[in-house]
Amino acid sequence: MRVLAFRHVPFEGIGLIGRTLEERNIVLHYADLYDAEAAMPDADGYDALIFLGGPMSVNDDLPYLAREMEWIRQAVAQRRPVLGICLGAQLIARALGATVRSNAAKEIGWYDLRFTDAAASDPLFQGLSLETVFHWHGETFELPPGAKLLASSELCRNQAFRLGDGVYGLQFHLEVTPEMIAD
Numbered sequence: 001m002r003v004l005a006f007r008h009v010p011f012e013g014i015g016l017i018g019r020t021l022e023e024r025n026i027v028l029h030y031a032d033l034y035d036a037e038a039a040m041p042d043a044d045g046y047d048a049l050i051f052l053g054g055p056m057s058v059n060d061d062l063p064y065l066a067r068e069m070e071w072i073r074q075a076v077a078q079r080r081p082v083l084g085i086c087l088g089a090q091l092i093a094r095a096l097g098a099t100v101r102s103n104a105a106k107e108i109g110w111y112d113l114r115f116t117d118a119a120a121s122d123p124l125f126q127g128l129s130l131e132t133v134f135h136w137h138g139e140t141f142e143l144p145p146g147a148k149l150l151a152s153s154e155l156c157r158n159q160a161f162r163l164g165d166g167v168y169g170l171q172f173h174l175e176v177t178p179e180m181i182a183d
Contacts, residue, residue, distance in 0.1 A: 001024075001026045001027065001047045001048070002026070002027045002028075002029070002045070002046045002047050002048075003021060003026055003027065003028050003029070003046060003047065003048045003049070003050060004028075004029050004030075004031055004041055004043055004045075004046040004048075004049050004050070005028060005029070005030050005031070005049075005050040005051075005052060006030075006031045006033055006049070006050065006051045006052060006068060006088070007030050007031065007032050007033060007034065007052050007054075008033050008034055008052060008053065008054025008055075008056060008087060009034050009054050009055065010032070010034060011180065011183040012052045012053045012054055012180075013052070013175075013180060014028065014030075014050065014052070014175060015175035015176050015177045015180050016174070016175050016176070016177060017050070017174075017175045018175075029041070029046070031043075033064045033068075034054075040064075040067065043071045043074070043075070044074075046080075047080060047081070048080055048081040048082070048083070048166075049071060049072070049075050049080065049081070049082050049083070050082075050083045050084075050085070050088065051068060051072070051082070051083070051084040051085070051087070051088030051089075051091050051092065052085055052086070052087070052088050052175075053085055053086030053087045053088060053136070053137075053173065054086075054087045056087065057090075057100070057139060058087060058090040058091050058093075058094050058100045058139070059094075059100060065091065068091050068095075069091055069094060069095035070095075072084075072091060072092055072095040072096070073095050073096070076095075076096065076163070076164070076167055079164070079165075079166065080166070081166035081167070082166065082167045082168070083168050083169075083170070084168070084169045084170065085170050085173060085174070085175060086136065086137055086170070086171060086172070086173060088169070088170075089141065089160075089161075089169030089170055089171050090139060090140075090141050090169075090171075092144070092163075092167060092169045093141035093142065093143070093144050093147075093161075093169060094141070096144035096145070096147075096163065097144055097145055098141050098142040098143060098144045098145075098147075099141065099142045100139055100140070100141045100142075101139060101140065101141075102138060102139055102140075103137065103138055103139055103140040103155070103156050104155070105155045105156075106137070106138040107135035107136070107137055107153065107155050107156055107172075108135060108136050108137075109134070109135065109136075110132050110133070110134055110135070111132065111133065111135050111153050111154070111155065111172075112131055112132050112153060112154070113130060113131065113132070113133055113151045113152070113153055113159055113160075113172065114151065114152050114153065115128075115150065115151050116148075116149050116150055116151065116152070118148045118149065118150055118162075119150040119151060119160070122148075122150055122162060123165075124162070124168060125150050125151070125160070130174075133172040133173065133174060134172065134173045134176045134181065135153070135156075135171070135172050135173065136173060137156075137171060140156050140157070140158055140171065141158055141169070141171075142158065143158055143161050144161070144163055146163055146164075147161040147162065147163040147169075148161060148162050148163075149161055150162055151172075153172075156171060158171065159171045159172055160172070
């Protein structure tokens with residue numbers, strides 16, 4: 001299996017998720033969108049796509065954000081797994097017809113999550129014992145049509161969602177390592 005992860009800044013890596021992929025012999029490649037000289041990848045050559053975070057807004061007029069949303073729509077239509085983290089979740093939401101806007105409050109640091117009833121039977125969240133996770137965002141998204149809300153926090157209602165069998169958006173940063181937080 002081959003996974004392509006889209007990076008928007010050099011310090012937003014795959015972190016803990018990379019260790020899990022490596023343990024399962026899943027090949028990971030990066031598309032470094034922050035590097036203007038980097039070639040855009042052929043996303044069709046991958047079995048799954050991961051869209052990472054970044055300081056920009058999904059509402060910014062950046063050509064690569066529009067291209068990413070097109071890749072998301074294509075992957076969803078082809079029923080390929082897609083994971084979005086922070087900005088990546090916002091890209092998925094917007095690509096699939098939802099609004100992305102400023103959140104009432106910024107969440108920067110460690111905050112508690114509340115899981116919904118849908119998370120209890122979700123293949124990814126079932127049995128997960130997370131309570132406090134790292135956040136770094138000032139925007140939020142509405143849920144795309146047909147998506148199931150999986151987690152909320154006190155300051156931000158839409159923290160995690162699933163659409164269909166393989167499209168997940170996480171507003172929080174499940175992937176971070178201590179080194180990534182320091183960066």
